[in-house]
Amino acid sequence: MESSNIRLAVIPGDGIGTEVVAEGLKVLNAVGVKAETSEYDLGARRYHASGETLPDAVLDELRGYDAILLGAVGDPSVPPGVLERDLLLRLRFELDHYVNLRPVKLFPGVATPLGEAGPEDIDMVVVREGTEGPYAGAGGVLRRGTPHEIATQESLNTAYGVERVVRYAFEKALSRPRRKLTLVHKTNVLTYAGDLWARTVDRLSLEFPEVETDYCHVDAASMFFVTQPARFDVIVTDNLFGDILTDLGAAVAGGIGLAASGNVNPARTAPSMFEPVHGSAPDIAGQGKADPTATILSVAMLLDHLGLTEAAGRVEQAVADDLLERQTAWTPRTTREIGDDIAARVAG
Amino acid sequence: MESSNIRLAVIPGDGIGTEVVAEGLKVLNAVGVKAETSEYDLGARRYHASGETLPDAVLDELRGYDAILLGAVGDPSVPPGVLERDLLLRLRFELDHYVNLRPVKLFPGVATPLGEAGPEDIDMVVVREGTEGPYAGAGGVLRRGTPHEIATQESLNTAYGVERVVRYAFEKALSRPRRKLTLVHKTNVLTYAGDLWARTVDRLSLEFPEVETDYCHVDAASMFFVTQPARFDVIVTDNLFGDILTDLGAAVAGGIGLAASGNVNPARTAPSMFEPVHGSAPDIAGQGKADPTATILSVAMLLDHLGLTEAAGRVEQAVADDLLERQTAWTPRTTREIGDDIAARVAG
Ligand SMILES: CC(C)[C@H](C(=O)O)[C@@H](O)C(=O)O
Numbered sequence: 001m002e003s004s005n006i007r008l009a010v011i012p013g014d015g016i017g018t019e020v021v022a023e024g025l026k027v028l029n030a031v032g033v034k035a036e037t038s039e040y041d042l043g044a045r046r047y048h049a050s051g052e053t054l055p056d057a058v059l060d061e062l063r064g065y066d067a068i069l070l071g072a073v074g075d076p077s078v079p080p081g082v083l084e085r086d087l088l089l090r091l092r093f094e095l096d097h098y099v100n101l102r103p104v105k106l107f108p109g110v111a112t113p114l115g116e117a118g119p120e121d122i123d124m125v126v127v128r129e130g131t132e133g134p135y136a137g138a139g140g141v142l143r144r145g146t147p148h149e150i151a152t153q154e155s156l157n158t159a160y161g162v163e164r165v166v167r168y169a170f171e172k173a174l175s176r177p178r179r180k181l182t183l184v185h186k187t188n189v190l191t192y193a194g195d196l197w198a199r200t201v202d203r204l205s206l207e208f209p210e211v212e213t214d215y216c217h218v219d220a221a222s223m224f225f226v227t228q229p230a231r232f233d234v235i236v237t238d239n240l241f242g243d244i245l246t247d248l249g250a251a252v253a254g255g256i257g258l259a260a261s262g263n264v265n266p267a268r269t270a271p272s273m274f275e276p277v278h279g280s281a282p283d284i285a286g287q288g289k290a291d292p293t294a295t296i297l298s299v300a301m302l303l304d305h306l307g308l309t310e311a312a313g314r315v316e317q318a319v320a321d322d323l324l325e326r327q328t329a330w331t332p333r334t335t336r337e338i339g340d341d342i343a344a345r346v347a348g
Numbered sequence: 349m350e351s352s353n354i355r356l357a358v359i360p361g362d363g364i365g366t367e368v369v370a371e372g373l374k375v376l377n378a379v380g381v382k383a384e385t386s387e388y389d390l391g392a393r394r395y396h397a398s399g400e401t402l403p404d405a406v407l408d409e410l411r412g413y414d415a416i417l418l419g420a421v422g423d424p425s426v427p428p429g430v431l432e433r434d435l436l437l438r439l440r441f442e443l444d445h446y447v448n449l450r451p452v453k454l455f456p457g458v459a460t461p462l463g464e465a466g467p468e469d470i471d472m473v474v475v476r477e478g479t480e481g482p483y484a485g486a487g488g489v490l491r492r493g494t495p496h497e498i499a500t501q502e503s504l505n506t507a508y509g510v511e512r513v514v515r516y517a518f519e520k521a522l523s524r525p526r527r528k529l530t531l532v533h534k535t536n537v538l539t540y541a542g543d544l545w546a547r548t549v550d551r552l553s554l555e556f557p558e559v560e561t562d563y564c565h566v567d568a569a570s571m572f573f574v575t576q577p578a579r580f581d582v583i584v585t586d587n588l589f590g591d592i593l594t595d596l597g598a599a600v601a602g603g604i605g606l607a608a609s610g611n612v613n614p615a616r617t618a619p620s621m622f623e624p625v626h627g628s629a630p631d632i633a634g635q636g637k638a639d640p641t642a643t644i645l646s647v648a649m650l651l652d653h654l655g656l657t658e659a660a661g662r663v664e665q666a667v668a669d670d671l672l673e674r675q676t677a678w679t680p681r682t683t684r685e686i687g688d689d690i691a692a693r694v695a696g
């Protein structure tokens with residue numbers, strides 16, 4: 001992308017979603033990127049008002065943007081699964097976000113629950129598959145509510161889907177100093193899917209001789225996230241394992257308030273969507289208590305995806321500087337104050 | 349069980365399996381329980397010698413024991429998945445080990461990677477389902493090795509299977525001071541299976557009004573294991589989520605060298621099997637470096653299962669005392685020395 005005039009769809013969502021997105025946009029503005037933004041009211045509010053989750057017409061409109069910024073959606077008043085399946089996951093599937101990109105990086109100055117780990121130990125990127133696996137929604141139920149009920153849940157994996165995300169992960173690994181790619185799966189139990197993933201990594205490794213590859217069962221990986229996070233550089237994994245590992249990763253890298261993510265369509269057949277890993281946190285909504293940092297880092301990922309590398313770098317650096325200062329500044333700031341401070345750093 | 353003369357099948361297995369099992373038996377002997385033990389050669393060695401994993405005749409014999417003690421099986425020389433599926437998982441399925449019981453407990457004096465957590469924060473029991481879910485082995489592959497390959501993996505869940513493990517978990521929660529039971533699943537994505545699990549917990553909670561129930565998505569749970577482990581008392585969860593969470597639990601509770609487990613058939617239609625959570629660790633095998641503590645704690649669980657509560661308590665106490673002393677005693681001990689020391693405490 002040559003121009004820096006981007007067309008951005010914004011889905012603030014529910015709860016703290018609206019609060020953190022406001023700060024993300026503030027920083028986007030401060031970094032000098034010209035963005036034409038349109039807001040979309042999707043989430044619990046709309047669901048209650050109209051019963052709609054993601055109308056087809058809205059989905060079609062969204063396809064026309066360069067990127068999407070999402071805050072968070074969800075509220076306990078909505079039946080569980082509805083917004084997840086019909087809005088969040090539908091966006092990922094319809095817009096073919098086959099890479100769910102989640103950096104797990106401990107910034108200097110940030111406290112981690114791990115007593116002995118420092119920034120040099122926790123610096124990885126999880127490339128989570130985003131469009132298949134156990135998230136396909138396949139499965140069924142028979143004799144619901146009876147003693148004879150059975151419920152199934154099917155993981156669907158295709159050579160097409162696995163190859164493209166593994167290829168992306170190899171390229172990502174190649175772009176990083178360590179050039180290490182770890183496949184995380186459970187090949188000894190999920191033998192059909194695991195075999196496809198493992199063979200795909202083996203095959204593509206021939207195209208990327210500079211990248212060192214490694215394999216780790218998901219149970220062992222979850223242990224190593226805590227005991228030896230430095231083992232990992234780039235991880236490629238299935239949709240569900242990636243979901244679990246990236247929340248764990250957020251925890252070890254300073255908490256969910258800092259974890260950014262991109263739902264990326266690397267083929268660019270549809271806009272990619274960037275969002276904090278955290279949810280709508282109804283318990284603290286409207287109180288200015290939410291940390292907008294995860295959203296601001298998601299904005300940096302968005303800029304990077306659009307080729308605005310310099311702007312992305314400036315946002316990330318401003319966040320890094322702000323985080324370093326939090327260590328000593330013990331006055332807690334509001335959502336807006338954190339946004340203001342980071343925006344000021346970016347601008348100045 | 350009235351008598352303390354137990355008939356025990358022992359499967360030392362491969363690698364460090366044989367080393368740690370020897371210490372487990374030493375402690376069993378020291379605690380004064382009369383055990384008639386028979387050793388079964390199963391694992392990588394037997395597989396290479398005869399191609400056998402678990403001959404039907406051996407399985408039938410195993411059914412005749414009061415309990416089984418397993419060290420660890422596996423070796424890189426065996427194709428991945430073979431011993432897991434045809435030996436370990438087959439034992440769990442054939443002997444109907446529908447409760448995979450895994451305490452996650454930080455003993456005083458044991459170092460945890462979590463900087464701020466102490467024994468009062470980490471004391472839970474994970475009740476992992478052991479005979480269905482994604483471990484059923486259901487699934488298939490089409491057009492293997494071609495660009496059109498698809499691989500599926502199916503999770504099978506039955507009312508029968510879910511109810512019995514949830515009931516066990518409620519009873520376990522009732523027996524503990526906090527009386528709290530948390531269901532861990534991913535109901536917002538795995539909607540068919542999640543719905544069955546959630547409804548089952550809701551229904552049984554009416555029978556256990558003294559037990560407080562809670563729900564946590566598996567991704568959030570993995571975060572809380574690190575940031576707020578004190579949230580959890582008893583956890584009940586699916587086979588795969590339990591696999592991941594208990595390795596993570598082992599990590600936060602001082603490492604895989606201390607993590608014990610029981611594959612329990614509470615209906616007692618077949619013997620239960622007790623084993624350390626760790627594997628055969630071929631890299632350190634034969635060097636006396638393995639920590640036998642996980643196996644010794646598994647022996648305590650075995651005694652408890654057989655109703656030998658007093659003996660179980662003595663073994664656990666001896667381990668607790670030994671662990672407390674490790675804090676200050678900085679001379680590393682061999683596998684055998686640790687076994688000797690714990691056996692001496694148990695006897696004296
Ligand atoms: C809300 C839920 C469907 C979603 C997921 O499981 O992917 C969330 O946990 C995430 O990680 O973005």
Ligand SMILES: CC(C)[C@H](C(=O)O)[C@@H](O)C(=O)O
Pocket residue numbers: 188189219432433436437591625
């Ligand atoms: C070896 C493997 C099949 C097994 C499992 O996945 O259950 C192991 O990880 C465990 O937790 O006992």
